[in-house]
Amino acid sequence: MTKRNPFKLFLSLSLSLFFLVACAPGAKEAKTVSNDYPRIFPDYTFVTVPCNIAPLNFSLPEARQMEAVVSADGKELARKQGRSCVQFPEKSWKEWLSACRGKMLDVTVSVWTDAHPEGIRYKPFPIYVSGDPIDPWIAYRLIEPGYELWNRMGIYQRDLTSFEEKAIVTNRQNHDGCVNCHSFCDYSPENFMFHARGVNGTTVLVRGGKPTRLDLSKMEPHKSGTYPMWHPSGRYILFSSNDTHQAFYHFGHMPVEVYDLASDLMIYDVANNRVLTDPRFTNKENMETFPAFSPDGKQVYFCTASTKKMPMEYKSLKYALCRVGFDEKTGQLLEQVDTLYSPAVKGGSVSFPRLSPDGKYLLYTEAACATFPIWHKEADLKMIRLADNKEMDTAPLNSDDTESYHAWSSDGRWVIFSSRRLDGRYTRLFIAAMDAEGRFGKPFLLPQKDPAENVLRMKSYNIPEFIRGEVKLDKREVTSLFDIK
Template identity: 25%
Template structure:
């Protein structure tokens, strides 16, 4: 029997293999053990009993409401002329309160806030507003999502946010049925991992989340927040939202870009660039599908050049991929807040408009309004446009038209002309689409409030609209109301509103079960997009935000739900509606 012997060359080769393979095995193993040890130490910080962070209802910080005493006589004296003062110019230059405020505000706008945008106390005191901010919580408290929130099942992963002035490390627990997940974070904002979010959708039912906080050095007790519960709705929202992003304060020279967002992901795409010289506004689709029908929008060109038509209506046919400019048969070409008839053949819009901005402030509100406005109809097959008889009175402002679901009438807003924007209180009116005597909508007119932005649900069951203390544009007192679409029965305030900030422009999903709306509840300055689920009885559930990883220092503006991604590119749409293109002249009716 012979013993096998390893040659010196073979022994050397084995040593080399061990040298090469050893680190491949040892290094990952070491990393794993180090991570496991670190995780165990972090978890030990939260072991043992925890104190319940019991926070009573937090009071609001002192806030401001509009002081309208200077404008009270406008209620009796309806016109500027009667007051012996000149009418406001079409565009009034912006003025900034205080010398340092402008620099301070612009510097703040340049910063990208990581979580919730803020504002200095100095600027808050300079801004008349109905926005109210709660006092900071003295203990750990979850601030988002709200308890009882209902999420669209097709929404991408959201975040959990909390206040905690004492601790510097937190443990997030999530539970659904028999399942629980635990995570540790060093920040007061935590995002659901995608795999956990998908599993929660699969499990369904009522889901809860709680947060525990302590000190990393182990010097403090462990506090645990109250549990927040949420669930998923039985039906999805539309997959896409088209909106603008606008930095405050508002003025007619702003050139905001338009974007389209797939809510199933964080993907935001440019829809139409303003190219720093256009204002594209009041976009609306004739079909809630989004991939068929037509798109209408108002266009204002604000740069140089010898163009006789600088304000006009733009139309884009999604099916043919063709668009055109429209020259209306009116002396004033401003045409905003357009609405398609149910058959997609006619447009109702606010015509003969002028725009004035007064006493702008640097936060969520300012005085903006229209000294003149009429309701007009554009019949596309006939290539005719005309002012609607009964909704084009010279002593009234008529604005914000919407077709009723059967297409035989229009709901619009009416108020006396000549008032200061702060004193305008719109009534909702209904009129046959061929014109006639308008009738006030019960409960949405002559109620001491301003009623505006009417929207019908696609299934024809509901009419939603906004109300505020006065005016319509950029009102921090705005809330969303709902009533039956037959205009019978009292309107009621949606449960998804907050009573301390603006909830405003909104759009229905194609299945009539969701509203997307602009809200300034996060900081009173910038509007974010929120979704609220509308149940079979027309009741709204606590609203949830469109998740955004990097917040721009700007407002999300005029959101419109569509079921599918509109097959429109920025280049094609811009080519169709740019100022250099030919205009289709529309005949007078």
């Protein structure tokens, strides 16, 4: 048997690869020039992005070959090819964004399809690179979208500067129960809490990275916590305690309605390990939910409605948005209560009030009725300027489908929110810039290494929150909390 020269074999393979690439459709100029922008997925045209965001990889499913040319200030930075997807190298992408802070990237896409076998080059579209970075990590829950049936769920974290995703806690650790309602103290990855329901269920309080059980129901007034918000000092956690139920429908566009039979406010004093209540916000005549502290910790915002017969009267159940002062020294709520949003005037129902870190703006979700907008197609994000209660323009954030939970970045320049706009069933995460005047830019879908991940992942993203760094939680310590006798 004749031995082949390794060098000649390498040279032959290299030449073959060269001719394959040279003859590929994307290696030559497209013959047709279009005045239209490419209909890429995700739609990253005309978006403003943080200067530290992960690569905005995109696809055109009908393409047999495609090419993206990235340039800035008229200078070509890169020419990237792919089949039906363009993936940018992370190292190069970070260099481009760093060099173009406060500037613009121009992306020219050429595509070879069955309809355009000789290629079509689309009009270049801009990507605006903000000088403002974004908090490097987010946390969210992944769950099947129906909520009535699920097998595996968990609270996960994602590095926004790359594509790395890690589990913080999953329901494998608490005997397949539910894990939900995570909340971070001042964006800290070391001080946060979440609920774990089911066998030996509890609220898990993490301080300095160490998890402990917080059995609120064993303290007076013997109520479990539901929706939480930390005081910026870390001394208090404000909860609503909700008796939550679900109704399932066999007709109409809304398969499920989540509602409360009762809900009250209570404050957990972390320093003294006690629960504080106010009789004004624990009576049976009204329901209070979705509490939030102001950034300076001096005020509490919450949603409230008169008790109705549920679920029969859910269409007439509409929540107002109110504010009451808070005394940090005593942990008590003050006398005066202000109404910022009245259903009698505005006509809708409010949930998820969240204040910008500078205290200037309040972002909330508005639906036609009820307390849980996740299945309400009409649910939109709204925002008021607190100085004069002026309603700001949030049209860039909203779609024809559900927008629901939302959170502010630590510098107030970015918001992240969940939306069902892709398919009407699964909530995905979108990020949008906000300028100093309270104007929002076009939202962009959470970047994925493979754009198909956005539609192939059969999980909903739930309760996105920004965090300043990676959560490093000893999973064995968490698991041990649920193995008590």
